[in-house]
């Protein structure tokens with residue numbers, strides 16, 4: 001059974017201007033994308049800054065309104081139900097934000113930060129609440145004394161664990177992780193990522209994992225959607241995307257990963273040159289007359305590419 005189904009989602013932001021601040025144009029942040037998440041998998045959304053990844057995540061969780069399209073979660077069409085009903089399902093979808101420095105309220109103690117979703121969605125006695133919080137803190141590897149501390153008393157990696165603990169308290173089914181480690185030092189990134197993998201099994205979580213970093217996407221994801229200018233240009237399993245990329249934009253992204261290994265570096269430089277040449281010569285093949293990205297077309301059971 002499909003856990004999350006996105007169909008023809010569009011999210012446009014109005015652009016206002018002139019003396020009367022009238023809507024004069026729209027930013028097509030997300031422009032007709034469709035994809036599905038199966039239970040237990042990690043689906044990666046990757047693309048350069050501004051391509052619409054965060055808007056997609058925020059819309060699924062109800063922080064942005066879709067301009068058009070359908071979002072179905074667990075067979076319930078979220079885009080059709082009332083706000084009050086939405087609330088019921090909202091509990092099963094949690095988000096981990098990019099910046100653990102700004103996403104945790106600096107004036108609140110850890111206990112109140114983590115308890116927030118519980119207080120919003122469940123009626124627990126103070127004692128039950130404390131038990132629950134201690135339990136998730138232990139799961140994320142923070143000591144019980146942590147509950148009375150403030151966010152500034154923790155390192156970046158620990159803060160992101162607090163954010164993860166908060167997301168876990170309601171036993172969600174889906175976690176949307178928006179660049180969850182990009183504000184962290186490289187040395188703690190791997191720790192947090194591996195920790196996310198561990199709890200995925202334990203809590204039976206499905207991840208929508210958003211990142212601009214293909215290295216991280218490769219480490220985390222089973223399937224990948226490549227986003228470019230509000231559209232999906234390619235979708236496939238990790239192997240298909242990394243071993244057999246088809247769209248010129250996917251190839252460009254892959255060719256821009258820095259290569260550490262000196263022996264590979266020359267080969268990689270050649271690949272980058274070749275991709276740039278192809279981009280110049282065959283640009284028209286990948287975009288229509290108005291420069292628009294084509295719809296995705298399947299080239300195998302799991303692999304789709306935006307080609308005419």
Ligand SMILES: Nc1ncnc2c1ncn2[C@@H]1O[C@H](COP(=O)(O)OP(=O)(O)O)[C@@H](O)[C@H]1O
Pocket residue numbers: 013014027028029047048049050051052053054055056
């Ligand atoms: N609140 C907003 N109002 C207007 N435009 C926005 C808003 N948020 C994002 N955008 C624009 O929408 C596009 C997609 O942004 P975003 O979803 O944040 O991309 P990403 O997360 O991939 O970097 C960008 O062009 C961005 O400038």
Ligand SMILES: [Mg+2]
Pocket residue numbers: 050053054055
């Ligand atoms: Mg973003």
